[in-house]
Structure formats: C-alpha cells, structure tokens
Amino acid sequence: MKIYNTMTRQKEEFVPVEAGKVKIYVCGPTVYDYFHLGNARPFITFDTLRRYLEYKGYKVTFVQNFTDIDDKVINRANLQHVSTKDLSEHYIREYYIDADGLNVERADFQPRATDTIPEIIKMIQTLIDKGYAYVSDDGVYFSTHKFPEYGKLSGYNVEDLEEGAGNRALNGESKQHPSDFALWKRKKEGEPYWESPWGEGRPGWHIECSAMAFKYLGETIDIHGGGQDLVFPHHENEIAQSEACSGHVFAKYWMHNGFINIDNAKMAKSKGNFFTVRDLAKHYDYMVIRFFMLNCQYRSPINFSRDLLNAAQTGWERIVTCIENARFYLDQATGQEAVYKKSGLADKSQAAVRAFETAMDDDLNTADAMAAIFDFVRDINTAVVEEDDQDPEELRQALATLLKLLDVLGLKIPQSGAIPEEITALVRERSEAKVQHNYQLADDIRTKIEAAGYQVEDTPQGPKVSAK
Template sequence: MALSVYNDLTRTKEKFVPIEEGRVRFYVCGPTVYNFFHIGNARPFVLFDVFRRYLESLGYEVTFIQNFTDIDDKMIRRANEEGTTVAELAERFIAEYYRDADALGIRRATVNPRATQEMPAIIDVIKRLIEKGHAYEIDGDVYFSVESFKDYGRLSKQSVDELISGARVEVDERKREPLDFALWKGAKPGEPFWESPWGKGRPGWHIECSAMSNKYLGSTIDIHGGGSDLIFPHHENEIAQSECANDAHFVRYWLHNAYLLIDKEKMSKSLGNFLTVRDVRQRISPLVLRFFLMSVHYRSPLNFSAEGLEHAKGAVERLNNCCTDLIFALENRSAGEKDEALRMALKANEEGFAASMDDDFNTAGAFGFIFENVRAVNVHLSEHEAVDKEGLEAAKAFFDKTNDILGYLVKEEKEGDGDAEIDELVAERSAARKAKDFKRSDEIRETLAAKGIIIEDTPQGPRWKRTM
C-alpha cells in the first residue's frame, strides 16, 4: 500500500510522492486573529494536523507551516470597535487560538509565521513581481497583473471571463483588469503601516501566504491545504504570485476540505448560527468535537447538529471505555489462553486502518476499523474471565498507535489533577457500603456523578470512569 491523495489541481487521486525523499513540506492557511475561531475553521485545523501526524507515522519528516493573518481590514475594524490596537488584538486572539487549538489536541505547527513579522519577505516578493512585469504600482498601492500570468484559473478550472462574472470583484478604477488584486495597500489615515519602497502601507492578504511558504518551505512545496472556500481567489492568487516570483511550480498537491453546515444551513453571523470552538467547548468535551470533525471524510460536507454531537459523544465514550476496560483486565485478571478470533480481528483492523488512511486520508473509514477492534476486545473480555494477555497487549498497541494519529483517547490524568481525591471518595464509598451505610454511599456516588465520574462495581472491586 502507498498513500494516495486527491489533488484538486488535477482532480484525480494520485500517488503521493514528495519532492525530497523522506521529507514533506506542508503549508496550511491559518486564521485571521480578530476573534475566536469558529467550528468551520476548526475542521481544516484538526484534519490537516491529522494528515501531518499520519505522514509522520509513515516515517516522513514534516515541516508544517501555518500562518497567522494579523493585519487586514477585519483586524483594523475590530481593533477600532474595541478601542484597542491591531497589535494588541492580535496578541490576544493568537493566545486564544492556542488555548482552543491545544484543547482540541491540534499540535503546534513547526512555525506559525505572522504577517506583521514577515515584512522583509513580503516586500521582497512584491519587488520581484514588479521587476518581472507581473505587478504595477499606482499611488502607493501595488497590484498583481492577472493578464501577465497565462495559467490564471488553473486550480479552479475557470477562464478569466468566467471568474470575473462569477465573483464579486472589487471595483477600482485604477486597476488595469478587473481581477487584478492588491499586493500592497497604501496606508489610510489612522491605519497601522510599515515602510516599503512604495511608501507607508500594509500587505494584501494573498501575498503573505506566498511569502511565508517561500521563506519557510522553498519555492516548490508538497502539500498546500485549506478550506474549499479558499480555492478562488486566495489560492488562485497564491499560485500566480509564487510561480511568477520564483519561476517554479508552486504546489504539488492541493488539498481542500469541504464546508461545514450547521443544522443543514450555512454558518453565518446574520443567521445567528455562528459557533466558535469556545462556544462549543462550554457544552461538550473538546475531544467529542474533535472526533465529530474527523467522523466524515474531509472532502464531504459535514453537518453540525446536536444529534451529531450526541452520537460523537457516545462514540468517544465507547472508545475510551474499551481502553480502560482493556487496561483494567490486563492489570487485574489472570492470564488465559490465546484467542485466535481476537488476534485475527486485530490483524484485519490494522490492515484496514492503514488502507483507509492511505486512501486519501479516509478518517471515517479508519475509525470503522478502530470500532471493529473495540467490538473484538469487548467480546473477548465478556467471554473470557482469564484473558489472552498477549492478544490484549497487541490490541492496546493498536489503540495507542491510532490514537497518536487521530487523537480520541482522554489523556491519562497527571497526578494532582484530582484523581487522588476521587480515589479517596471511591474508597470511602466502599467502606460505607461495607458498613451498610447506604445513605452515605449514595451521597458519594452523587458527588462523583456531579464531577462526571461514574463508579462501576466489578468482581475485581470498584472502579471509576470519566464521562465526556
């Protein structure tokens, strides 16, 4: 088996072959840090991190770059509304981004470059584009000349005329052609600015991704990811800028995730169904949201609903319960005979998992095999008092390995996280039960339930589990 990915550039599934053996250069468009990020953005952030982890599990060294857009119109507007500076707004929401992303188990990128800290790289690309006749300056603004790039529309498979009629093109009398877009914007009074050869101003949005991917990954990169809403104009413009500046093919594999709906409607501020990750985290464990976002293949639309979350919650509990049961059995039950059925199921599930992930990162299919493994382990545990320890160890290794890639298990609580207190209450409850003080034992059960802890009485003694 070998990894194949669906490349939006060719609209086909292709075998994945990186530029350099053993190494992957991976760029993902990051958030504009003017607010908490919404669950539609969370989908690509979680998924592309999973793809990165899978590539690492295959032995690749992955350089993973995701930018922060910390200067643009939205940043300026929001800073003015809040009576703060753009820089302070960015600091605040970059910190909030990390809080939510960490909670969702999204690993930190190799580098998260920020537009405002990359001005020399950005200005350098714009200078090269002007020198080569791909960009022009008018009164302190610089525009990219779309006509100068014959391949414009290559990714979205549309002609320039089709793109013009289908898009909301910014009207600006000074542009040579309607699709020309700003690389540099002269500063208006009161706006933050940086010095440049064209006067005080700030970069356009598209140029920052070209400059940062070039600086951190080189002129040709392996994978560029983002939401499908970025294909036009953002990624079309990135291709134009990068290929004209570097005279090199920009991206080998373009991967885009499909959109997310909320109760079958598009998420929008005007519909009042705009949900941030922070909102959702008030209601459910981030692990449940994470699972939900991975539960459908990335190129299929995902519908967010209370019912879907409830289903995800049940699934995550089932996965975690199976793993705690398995560990408990390994520690507390005696060793029994080899169980062929358990071992054969495991082998099939290992193969199925790898085949699913190799097939364009099919996370939904991969979870199917993990649940098959849950079923096999549960059957073994219920049918055998003395367990196949070697078989269970192998099943546990499969859960651990797939968890490293997908992230669905609750992290083992560190000492001092309240486990000692829970153990104490559980012990006190056992003592109360022994003394037939059922009032006290019920009280303790309720106290624990309020903390999301469920006690289970087993032949090996009481044990507790966390609910999601």
C-alpha cells in the same frame, strides 16, 4: 498513499519532492475573533494528515500562518479602540486554547504576516522587476493578464472573470484590470502601516502566504492545504505570485476540505447559525468535536446539528468506555492463579491496522478509518466483557494498538482518572465488610464514596471505581 489533488481533479499517488520529507503549508486563521466550526475543519484535517504522514515515517515540516493584519482585523480593532497588534495577539492566545483543546499539534512555524514584511516587500519587488506587477496610485497590483496560467487551479479564466464586470469590478481600486489583485495597499487614514519602496502601507492578503511558504519551506512545497472557499481567489493568486516570482511549480498537491452546513444550511454569521468552537466546548468535550469532524472524509460536506453532535458524543464514549474496561481488566489480572487463553485479539489487531491504513491511504478517509476502529472496539469489548479468561498480554497489545490508531487521528483518551488514596481505602474497607457479611456497613461506605464524587461498581473482576 493517494491524495485528491484539486489542481488535477483526481486522486494521485503521493510522491514527495524530496524522499522521506514532506513540506506542508496550510492557510491559518485571521485573528480578530474566536474561531468557528468551519475554521476548525482545516485545522483538524491537516493536523490529521500531518500525524498520518509521520506515522508512515515521513519527516514533516508544517507551516501555518496567522493573518494579523487585514480589513477585518483593522475594523475590529477600531471598534474596540485597541491596536491591531493587541487585538491579534489576544486572539492568537485564544486560538491556542481551542487548538490545544482539539489536540491540534503546534506547527513547526507559525509566522505572523506582520513579522514577514521584509520578505513580502522583497517578493513584490521581484514581481515588479520581472514585469508581473505594477505600481498604481493606491498600491501595487499583480497583473493577471501577464500570467498565462492564471485560473489553472480554480478553472476560471481571466476573460470570463472580467466579462460583464465592467468598472464596478475595479472596486474603487486604481488597477488596470478587474481581475488584478493587490500586493501592497497604500496607507489609508487610521490604518497601521509599514515603510516600503512604494510608500507607507500594508501587504495584501494573498502575498503573505507566498512569502511565508518561500521563507520557511522553499520555492516548491509538497502539499498546500486550506478550506474549499480559498481555492479562488486566494490560492489562485498565491500560485500566480509564487510561480511568477520563482519560475517553479509552487505546490505539488493542493488539498481542500469541504464546508460545514448547520442544520442543512450554510453556516454564516448573518444567519445566526454560527458556532464558535469555544461555545461548543462549554457543552462538549473538545475530543467530541474532533471525533465528530473525523467521522466524515475531509472533502465531503459535513452537516452539523446538536443531534449529530450528541450522537458523536455517544460514539466517542463507547471508545472511552472500552478502553477504561480494558485497563480495569488489566489492573485486576494478576496472571498468577488464573489460566488465561488467547482469544485471537492479536489477529484482530493486525486486521484493524490494515483496514485503518487502507482507509487513510485512500485520500485520508477518516470515516472508513473510524469504522475500522469501531470494529476493533467491538472485538476488544467481546474479549473483555464476555471472556473472563482473556490473556492479559494479548489484551495489553491490542489496547496499545487501539491507542496508537486513535493517536494518529489526534484523539486523546483521558488518562484513567487517578483515584485518591482515601477513596481506594474506602473501597477496600467496603470489600472487607462484604466479606464479613456486614452489608449495612458496606452500604454506608458506598454512600460515603458517592458523596465524595465517585461511584463503585461490582464486576466479576472486583469493584471498579470511577469519578462520577
């Protein structure tokens, strides 16, 4: 498999540090609100990566953190007169509702920053001891000038960053250089705090990810992921801290997903073109949102509009309908009196798997993988709709393959809705009535079925019932 590595700016063959195992760290949400569409993209992207690596036989360990202490959390908690703990725990629960809906698998470890304080303090102390960090009036800072490789991920260098910035760039913080960044912030009035060798305070944002990655995955991980907006300064700073501390490469591959534009403009709260996943899920199935996202390769920008989401809904329904039809065909096929023929679906299944894997091996190209799935859906539709002598066993295997590929993308097909026994009984009565040419009765029964929220459709394989 090839992965585009932001560090080297090219696609590279993926070779894990340890054969057969993959360690992934992805920056998680700051839990002070519902997450929006832009936040959802890395969740879906890296969940899909994880699923695909598992499909390829790797043992994956996946860590995604919750940032439960920072300025946004503190400000929102103050505004709502609740503790930062209560606020963040509330939005962690809300996160799971949406993430579960999007079928994002739970990470193996989902640490909170506030549960990692001892490890963070230890790491900062090591950086001070090694001369990479210094204590000042308002906290502890990392000295970017002491780390010669600073800027290697983003392509910035310290001089350019500081040129012309002057004292303004010190941001009111007492640090030696504008590009130095906070590892520990001394307590301000009204803020939650923890004890440390440098006084009461709280960790800076960047250090939590380094400390958690070290704690749960070790000093060198395989893949570090996040949104493109995190390349600088967040990931640049993670690299500086981690590598200065350990003396080893922090992550072999850096993967970053692209932005989401709303009606061709950058999504921003201030522009009012801002959609939370929770709001969208009131109008669309969560699977439609995931499907919409996966129709783009993860590095390409996505343009979002209602029209495009509606189009995604139509596309998703085509897949669901194909599967329902195939299941119905299989339910009706008794395999006794009929003479069945193989239609070549077995070969088409193999071709679909090959095309799917080729696409996914090329830097997780889910757009091409989806195209392979649609070709396969067309093949299955042809076999089910146009042939009435399709061999059920061949169809059964093709359907299993299709469901497997969808599962790798995290796309969950609703179980064929269980039809209540009383409705099935009505359908049987109606068929009886039709056999006896009692069409009035048959129509009355249909009305009853519809009144109960179901619809019945007559097909060559017999009556097909579904929820309306």
